[in-house]
Amino acid sequence: MIELRNVSKYYNTGSVTETCVFNKFNLNIDKNEFVSVVGSNGSGKTTMLNIICGSIKVDRGDVFLDNKNITNVPEYKRMVKIGRVFQNPAFGTCPSLNIIENMALAENKNKSFDLKPLVDKNRVEKYKTMLKSLNLGLEDKCDINVGALSGGQRQAIALLMSTMIDIKFLILDEHTAALDPKTADVIMELTDKIVKEKNLTAIMVTHNLRYAVEYGNRLLMMHDGQIVIDVKNEEKKNLKVEDVLDKFTTISIECGN
Amino acid sequence: MDAIELLKFYFITPQEIIGILTGVLREGLMYSVASLGVYITYKILDFPDMTVDSSFPLGMSITAILLILDVPPILTLCISFIAGALVGVITGIIHVKFGVRDLLSGIIVMTALYSINLRIAGRSNLPVFKKPTIFHLEYFNFLDRSMKTILILLVIVAICKILLDYYLKTKNGYLLRSVGDNEKLVTALAKDKGNVKIIGLAIANGFVAFAGSIFTHDRGFFEISAGTGTLVIAVSNVIIGMQIAKRIKCISDTTAVIIGSILYRACISIALSWGLEPRDLKLITASLLLIILVMNSIKRKNKVA
Numbered sequence: 001m002i003e004l005r006n007v008s009k010y011y012n013t014g015s016v017t018e019t020c021v022f023n024k025f026n027l028n029i030d031k032n033e034f035v036s037v038v039g040s041n042g043s044g045k046t047t048m049l050n051i052i053c054g055s056i057k058v059d060r061g062d063v064f065l066d067n068k069n070i071t072n073v074p075e076y077k078r079m080v081k082i083g084r085v086f087q088n089p090a091f092g093t094c095p096s097l098n099i100i101e102n103m104a105l106a107e108n109k110n111k112s113f114d115l116k117p118l119v120d121k122n123r124v125e126k127y128k129t130m131l132k133s134l135n136l137g138l139e140d141k142c143d144i145n146v147g148a149l150s151g152g153q154r155q156a157i158a159l160l161m162s163t164m165i166d167i168k169f170l171i172l173d174e175h176t177a178a179l180d181p182k183t184a185d186v187i188m189e190l191t192d193k194i195v196k197e198k199n200l201t202a203i204m205v206t207h208n209l210r211y212a213v214e215y216g217n218r219l220l221m222m223h224d225g226q227i228v229i230d231v232k233n234e235e236k237k238n239l240k241v242e243d244v245l246d247k248f249t250t251i252s253i254e255c256g257n
Numbered sequence: 258m259d260a261i262e263l264l265k266f267y268f269i270t271p272q273e274i275i276g277i278l279t280g281v282l283r284e285g286l287m288y289s290v291a292s293l294g295v296y297i298t299y300k301i302l303d304f305p306d307m308t309v310d311s312s313f314p315l316g317m318s319i320t321a322i323l324l325i326l327d328v329p330p331i332l333t334l335c336i337s338f339i340a341g342a343l344v345g346v347i348t349g350i351i352h353v354k355f356g357v358r359d360l361l362s363g364i365i366v367m368t369a370l371y372s373i374n375l376r377i378a379g380r381s382n383l384p385v386f387k388k389p390t391i392f393h394l395e396y397f398n399f400l401d402r403s404m405k406t407i408l409i410l411l412v413i414v415a416i417c418k419i420l421l422d423y424y425l426k427t428k429n430g431y432l433l434r435s436v437g438d439n440e441k442l443v444t445a446l447a448k449d450k451g452n453v454k455i456i457g458l459a460i461a462n463g464f465v466a467f468a469g470s471i472f473t474h475d476r477g478f479f480e481i482s483a484g485t486g487t488l489v490i491a492v493s494n495v496i497i498g499m500q501i502a503k504r505i506k507c508i509s510d511t512t513a514v515i516i517g518s519i520l521y522r523a524c525i526s527i528a529l530s531w532g533l534e535p536r537d538l539k540l541i542t543a544s545l546l547l548i549i550l551v552m553n554s555i556k557r558k559n560k561v562a
Contacts, residue, residue: 079447086441094435094442105431109446113428162445 002029002052002169002201007061009047021047022225024061029218033232034195034202036212038244039222040252045205048222049173052203054078066168080110083162083200085155087174092158095147099138099157102146103127106161130160134190152183159187163194170195172204176211184208188215209241209248219244223251279403281526285519286410287471288490290417292498292518293511294341294464295491297421300499300510302437302457307363307488308348311370312341312462314484316469318378321479324388331391334413334470341466342459344370349455374481383479390474406475413471417464418511424460433457465491486542493546494518496553521545 004027011019021044029035037045050056051063054075062071070078085092093102104119104127124142131139134156138149146154155175163170172191176184192215195202206212212219219236221229221244229247231239291313298306316337323333344366351362375381391413397405424430436443436453443450465487473479498517502510528541 074449076444076447076449079445084445091439091441092445094438096438097431097434101431105435105442105446108428113432113448115424115427115429117426118428118431119426 001031001064001066002203003027003064004048004051005062005064007051007063008059009044009051009056010059013059020225022051022058025225027227029201029203031201032199033218034192034200034216035204035218035220036216037203037205037220037222038207038209038212038248039220040248043222044225045222046173049084049171049203049205053082053084053171081167082169082171083167084171085159085162085173085175087177089151089154089158089178092161093146093154096145098143098145099131099149100124100127100142102157103130103161103164106164109165131157134160134186136186152179152187155179155183155187156190159190159194163198163200166198168201170200170202172202172206174205174207177207191215209244213239213241213244221247277526277530279407281522282407282519283403283410283475284525285522286407286414286515287468287475288494288522289414289515289518290471291465291468291487292491292494292514293417293421294461294468295488296495296498296510296514297433297457297461297464299492299495300437301434302454302461304352304437304454304458305360305363305488306345306348306458306461307360308344308366308370308458308462309363309465309488309491310484310486311367311374312344312465312484313469313472313487314374314479314481315340315344315370315377316466316471317473317479317483318374318383318481319466320470320473321378321383321385324385324390324473325383327388330389330394330474333474334391334467337470338463338467341469342463344466345458345460345462346455348462349451349458353451353454371481378479378481381481384477385473385479386477388477390477391471392474410471414515417467418515421464422509422511429456486539489542489546490521493542493549494521496546496549497521500553 004025007022007025008020009022011021025044027048037048039045047056051058052065054070054073058071062069064070065078065081094105097105100119104123107123108118128139128142131142136153136156138153138157141149146157149157155178159175175191176187179187188211191204194200202216204211204216217236218232219229219239220227228251229244291309295306295309298304298309319337319340320333323336324330328336348362348366351357351365352359357365392406392409394409397408400408425434432443432446432448432453433456436450436457440450443453469484472483494517495514496517497520498510498514501516502508502513505513508516524545525538525541528545529535533541
């Protein structure tokens with residue numbers, strides 16, 4: 001489970017541009033929840049993910065992961081249990097290495113990076129089977145540097161890599177936003193499959209209301225550092241894109257947009 | 258007059274050509290070891306590491322003093338590597354743990370090492386001509402002196418290249434390659450990217466000090482100013498090497514760096530043969546790097562247009 005307790009976060013503290021993103025923000029995410037998070041720009045979605053992963057520090061409050069207080073644990077140590085996929089497909093892979101080398105790196109996560117050769121020839125077939133399941137024809141492009149692949153292909157590999165070993169949490173930061181609609185659908189389907197297969201607890205930030213409504217078993221809408229909609233399970237199943245959109249519009253009008 | 262006599266009359270004798278070629282090979286091979294180190298920082302880590310300008314003379318001073326103390330020549334190479342690696346660790350710690358900018362942390366260590374090198378050697382110039390060096394070892398005795406030197410250098414360079422190639426294929430080596438490529442991935446692999454950088458700087462400066470050690474064995478003295486410009490020379494070698502690697506697909510980056518070092522040295526020799534003097538050497542090295550960089554950027558512009 002993931003818990004944020006009384007978290008406060010300010011940007012540019014002490015200057016005229018000081019902005020408060022969170023003031024005593026609380027959030028509780030249970031095991032095996034797949035939470036989609038929507039909200040306007042600047043509502044604090046990405047900041048929330050960064051706080052959970054440790055990319056930024058909180059000013060006050062505590063962060064819990066698996067009942068352990070991880071507020072002061074550095075980002076890289078939190079990643080032992082967390083997999084993360086970014087909006088930018090370039091962040092999830094190593095562009096100057098080929099697909100096999102990238103996957104071998106990901107498979108070695110949480111093991112020692114010692115002086116043994118990285119790529120085990122016996123594992124290559126297994127990597128290729130995994131690539132085949134993506135249906136993107138990547139299994140024939142294993143020797144190509146990842147930097148030469150398209151954004152969608154790289155994002156698919158990044159998703160595969162982030163969930164290659166047994167992690168507990170998956171953080172998805174607008175991971176379909178940079179992709180064309182068709183590729184985005186493919187990646188979203190794949191995400192759903194992986195989350196279900198591996199019983200992951202997942203948080204997905206998205207601007208795509210359809211994905212937010214269709215996938216996952218809990219939906220949050222954030223606004224100004226507050227949660228304005230929080231629906232789960234059955235209630236979530238009955239939720240329609242229009243309902244979310246209505247609420248979204250209401251808030252936007254209140255803000256004068 | 259046949260061709261050789263013509264050459265003799267107007268230009269240079271075949272002996273002189275061989276002399277120049279062996280000189281180019283000797284210098285090129287010696288600096289190729291330092292270039293392999295700079296390949297790690299400049300190409301893999303994308304870290305402008307000024308430390309090398311003093312880790313090179315560090316290898317020289319340590320070797321000079323150890324040779325005077327009659328330490329076995331081969332051992333001086335190993336000790337120099339370790340000392341260089343330690344210096345790399347210091348630069349890395351200053352950058353990673355204390356948040357000092359990459360260029361500045363290198364300059365800080367470089368400046369401090371200047372004094373330390375003088376302390377180690379005791380003075381700014383220390384001759385060790387009378388001591389046996391790696392080039393006096395009882396191998397390849399059937400060859401003449403200069404050929405033997407080149408053969409020994411070739412063996413050393415080959416060992417360095419094979420070891421570095423192997424390392425870059427290991428798990429640790431791949432982690433090093435990803436930290437320069439995409440730091441976020443290293444964090445995602447639950448590894449501290451800072452530590453990986455420190456390891457890279459250690460290996461790089463180890464190689465550079467190792468090259469400095471070979472330099473002392475070859476020249477027979479320590480000279481405090483010999484390290485100035487090491488980075489410029491090595492970066493030129495690496496850039497030339499990368500251009501070669503881009504064009505000829507079948508050779509590895511490390512081989513290309515070694516070939517680049519020899520080609521670069523050949524360019525210097527040509528410049529010297531045009532009447533420039535040894536005191537112009539730094540001017541030549543700097544100009545040559547500038548020419549390489551400008552040529553690269555013109556080429557890039559043409560590609561875009």
